[in-house]
Amino acid sequence: MVVQLTAADFEPHIGTDFDVAEIPAPLALQLLEVRQLGTALRGGGAFALTFRGPLAEPLQQATYPLVHPRLGRLDVFIVPIARQNDGMRYEAVFT
Numbered sequence: 001m002v003v004q005l006t007a008a009d010f011e012p013h014i015g016t017d018f019d020v021a022e023i024p025a026p027l028a029l030q031l032l033e034v035r036q037l038g039t040a041l042r043g044g045g046a047f048a049l050t051f052r053g054p055l056a057e058p059l060q061q062a063t064y065p066l067v068h069p070r071l072g073r074l075d076v077f078i079v080p081i082a083r084q085n086d087g088m089r090y091e092a093v094f095t
Contacts, residue, residue: 004042004044005071005094006042006045007035007045007094009071010034010047012070013068013070014031014034015031015032016068017030018031018051018067018068019066019068020064020067021064021065021073022064023064027053027059029090030052031050032050032051033048033049034050042095046093046095047094048091048092048094049076049091049092050090051078051090052086052087052088052089053087053088053090054088055087058080059090061079061080063075063076063078064078079091
């Protein structure tokens with residue numbers, strides 16, 4: 001069964017970590033922001049998530065299994081969008 005998540009499902013988890021599973025070294029991405037993007041075919045509309053990860057060995061654009069204590073395991077396509085002093089920024093867009 002596929003569950004269709006909305007921005008509201010992620011908003012309470014801003015500031016928490018999502019562990020990237022199935023990669024050689026442990027890595028956590030912190031959820032920094034949830035942005036509404038307007039209407040879409042999905043219930044609740046389109047939205048984007050912004051994550052921060054470590055600068056060392058940034059992730060490539062790909063689908064990764066992210067594990068969160070409350071949301072469980074989610075396969076999410078993430079894209080690196082910026083290198084900043086406090087870490088790499090990644091974005092996931094849900095349309």
